[in-house]
Amino acid sequence: MFSIAREKVRPIITFNIDNLKEESDIQVSNFKEPFLFLKKQNQLFAYVHLNNLLQVNIENQQIKLKTLLDSSKSIDSVCRLNEQISLPVLFQIIGEPIAIVKRENGGFDGYIRREDVLAELFKQENKSVDLLKIILTSIPMGIFILDREKIIINCNDSGLKMMKSTAEQVMNQPAEKLFSGDHIKNVFATGKTILNHVQITGDTGVLLDYSPIFNFKEEVEGIVIVVQDLPMVEEMAMEIEYIKNLNKDMNAILSSIYDEILVVNQKGELIRFSDNVIPGFWKVDLKEMIGKNILELENQGLFCPSVTRMVLEKKKKVSIVQETRNGRKILAVGNPVLNEKNEIDRIIIASRDITETTRLKTELKEIRKISEQYKKELDDFKNKDRFIKKLIYRSPKMERIINQARKIADFSSTVLLHGESGVGKEVIAQAIHQLGNRSSKPFLKLNCGAIPENLLESELFGYAKGAFTGADKNGKEGYFKQADQGIIFLDEIGEMPLHLQVKLLRVLQEQEVIPVGSTTPIKVDVQIIAATNKQLEKLVEAGTFREDLYYRLNVIPLHIPPLRERIEDISVLAFHFLQQLNDKYNKSFHLTPDAINVLEFYPWPGNVRELQNIIERLIVSSEDPAINAEFVSQFLKLGYDLKKSKPVITRVIPLQEAIDHVEEQLILLAMKQFKTTTKAAKALGVSQSSVSRKYQKILNDRNMNIENTVPN
Amino acid sequence: MAVYFGVIISPCQGRVERVEITNESRIYEWDPLFYIKTPEGHVEVIQIGVSGEIESLEVQVGEAVIPGMVLAYIKEDLYVTGTD
Ligand SMILES: Nc1ncnc2c1ncn2[C@@H]1O[C@H](COP(=O)(O)OP(=O)(O)OP(=O)(O)O)[C@@H](O)[C@H]1O
Ligand SMILES: [Mg+2]
Numbered sequence: 006m007f008s009i010a011r012e013k014v015r016p017i018i019t020f021n022i023d024n025l026k027e028e029s030d031i032q033v034s035n036f037k038e039p040f041l042f043l044k045k046q047n048q049l050f051a052y053v054h055l056n057n058l059l060q061v062n063i064e065n066q067q068i069k070l071k072t073l074l075d076s077s078k079s080i081d082s083v084c085r086l087n088e089q090i091s092l093p094v095l096f097q098i099i100g101e102p103i104a105i106v107k108r109e110n111g112g113f114d115g116y117i118r119r120e121d122v123l124a125e126l127f128k129q130e131n132k133s134v135d136l137l138k139i140i141l142t143s144i145p146m147g148i149f150i151l152d153r154e155k156i157i158i159n160c161n162d163s164g165l166k167m168m169k170s171t172a173e174q175v176m177n178q179p180a181e182k183l184f185s186g187d188h189i190k191n192v193f194a195t196g197k198t199i200l201n202h203v204q205i206t207g208d209t210g211v212l213l214d215y216s217p218i219f220n221f222k223e224e225v226e227g228i229v230i231v232v233q234d235l236p237m238v239e240e241m242a243m244e245i246e247y248i249k250n251l252n253k254d255m256n257a258i259l260s261s262i263y264d265e266i267l268v269v270n271q272k273g274e275l276i277r278f279s280d281n282v283i284p285g286f287w288k289v290d291l292k293e294m295i296g297k298n299i300l301e302l303e304n305q306g307l308f309c310p311s312v313t314r315m316v317l318e319k320k321k322k323v324s325i326v327q328e329t330r331n332g333r334k335i336l337a338v339g340n341p342v343l344n345e346k347n348e349i350d351r352i353i354i355a356s357r358d359i360t361e362t363t364r365l366k367t368e369l370k371e372i373r374k375i376s377e378q379y380k381k382e383l384d385d386f387k388n389k390d391r392f393i394k395k396l397i398y399r400s401p402k403m404e405r406i407i408n409q410a411r412k413i414a415d416f417s418s419t420v421l422l423h424g425e426s427g428v429g430k431e432v433i434a435q436a437i438h439q440l441g442n443r444s445s446k447p448f449l450k451l452n453c454g455a456i457p458e459n460l461l462e463s464e465l466f467g468y469a470k471g472a473f474t475g476a477d478k479n480g481k482e483g484y485f486k487q488a489d490q491g492i493i494f495l496d497e498i499g500e501m502p503l504h505l506q507v508k509l510l511r512v513l514q515e516q517e518v519i520p521v522g523s524t525t526p527i528k529v530d531v532q533i534i535a536a537t538n539k540q541l542e543k544l545v546e547a548g549t550f551r552e553d554l555y556y557r558l559n560v561i562p563l564h565i566p567p568l569r570e571r572i573e574d575i576s577v578l579a580f581h582f583l584q585q586l587n588d589k590y591n592k593s594f595h596l597t598p599d600a601i602n603v604l605e606f607y608p609w610p611g612n613v614r615e616l617q618n619i620i621e622r623l624i625v626s627s628e629d630p631a632i633n634a635e636f637v638s639q640f641l642k643l644g645y646d647l648k649k650s651k652p653v654i655t656r657v658i659p660l661q662e663a664i665d666h667v668e669e670q671l672i673l674l675a676m677k678q679f680k681t682t683t684k685a686a687k688a689l690g691v692s693q694s695s696v697s698r699k700y701q702k703i704l705n706d707r708n709m710n711i712e713n714t715v716p717n
Numbered sequence: 718m719a720v721y722f723g724v725i726i727s728p729c730q731g732r733v734e735r736v737e738i739t740n741e742s743r744i745y746e747w748d749p750l751f752y753i754k755t756p757e758g759h760v761e762v763i764q765i766g767v768s769g770e771i772e773s774l775e776v777q778v779g780e781a782v783i784p785g786m787v788l789a790y791i792k793e794d795l796y797v798t799g800t801d
Contacts, residue, residue: 315783315786318781319780319781322775323775323786323787324724324775324786324787324790325726325783325785325786325787326724326726326785326786326787327785328785336724336787366723366793425745425746539766540747540766543747543766567745608743610745610768610794
């Protein structure tokens, strides 16, 4: 606390502007004080530093009111002093060239110039008043003062604390050790202030302002660096680190599932892409595409078709299989991410190279086909010596086919049998043979898919003497010759190589064959029955089967429906196969009615052959002579159909019977799964008493049945 | 093990006229699955030589499709039924 020297207080000269216009001229030479105070409606509102003003208008002592007002400063920022001055007030004085001195009664005593106050301060006896120190320590921000050499020459405690440093460590040290050397250089070079620079190092996070200190020649002489604490920066830094790690993990996980991931915004602009991308998929470097529109790539013909465009149009997930320039197949799945308004916000495009999968799949199918072929041959072989093949059927569909076969048999027409694997094409071909007037003549079967291509020709048409090395010297009769007056059954006709198709066509047209190595045709009289499980029309379309041959063969087409389309046959076939096996092994296995139901429900993708195999497996595995539904279910891949789909009734039966049947199955199933009637009832959505009652009844009925069927 | 899946893709541009399958339905080879009307006005029947179960149906009637677009994902049967 110190007081103002009375003689330094100067009078306040006021000038009333109430009745003046902006253009009015004012004679300023009348005012003897360097500061003039302006009054409006009897209120001080501004002051003008006349010395400054007069320097500019030196030769003219007259100035316009407008000029005066323009160079005036509001009185509000000028501090008002009592005669006793406390230290905080000093901060107020520093900002303005003058301060107004108040009288005790509230009026103004006069004004005092800043330099006078400060001079007064330095004159005080109390030597401990170091103004700069006071200012520096009082500000709740860190302050560092740099000299021209960029050395820290002063700082305050808050600054040291924020920078986690001590005075010994920083004082008289190059500022670069703590702050950005570039920014410091920059301020020296440009004289401009750099604001809000975030500096995060290890565990400190601060906000820095770099301001120049000018000398009178407007040169930068030093820098003030103002430091502010960034609250939470430490936690934020930790969190950022954590997110970075998380991001890395996510990337690794995603890249093991997808080969490439792109993120595109609602306009189709690329925002982000994964570390790994599919080589050769894009004709441009994705880095250059950031911020650019992917749809444009499509327009430029660089890439098509665009999943992005489809997702934008459809506003839903879209998958597209695309092929790269180097022939790789890419499955791209575009998933829209919607905002709260249900508009597309982003699109995530995840792509996978499925070339390998596709190739493996094809290979796997190929292998399966071959092994299936072997299995079939084995089955046929097994069945051949065991039983004479008997044709079993009950369905009207099969009845119609057999009637047709009977007619065909008498006319020796060419027949084309078509149907899925295992439906009985071969048995029908045999039936045609048996039923017709060629039954006492040969029936020869040739599997066009199983014989190597180079042998197929000589097998079919025979070869002449000495036709090729290693061949029988005397030549060989072909199948056609051997089957003269009988039937040739060409199985898997779709597999016949194209060049043999021409020869076969000739046999069909001319009724003659030319053996390999010969030029002399031999007349033959054979009926041809061809079979295929392929759609020959498709092969014709694809160019692997001759159209003319197709029409030649397709004189009488017979389509054998799959077993699932003639459910009536399932039970008779099952009984038939069971009977054969019982006879063979001298057993008495039988199928319970519910077992038959399950068999009838199964879709039999492998048709009659599968049914035959299953029956054999059932009796080989069953301990009990009565084979029931539960036992049968274990052998069928029922999973997908029974679990997911609703029960399907495939023939008309009395409604009540159907309902009773379904109810019984449901109750047994639920009891098996949940063990107690309470839980079963809950799962079925009925009362416990009703489950209990019905379950009891089912069990009673069953026991009665078993008693009735117990063999004597 | 890699996810084993198959896709049914559109061979052409056009609009879906008819869909013969639903989610989880079973398909047999060469069943007609989709009918797609091309801009030229003729209808392409989409069939495949594969049996299996539809895992997810990706398009609806009236939707626009382009070549390569996935119409459905299918889980192929692991045993050979008839052909191919
Ligand atoms: N209606 C039937 N009555 C009795 N057995 C049948 C009947 N249909 C098919 N089978 C038996 O099922 C098995 C498969 O029949 P077949 O070999 O005729 O089928 P396919 O249609 O020629 O099959 P693929 O196309 O796989 O050669 C044979 O063991 C056959 O005896
Ligand atoms: Mg066969």
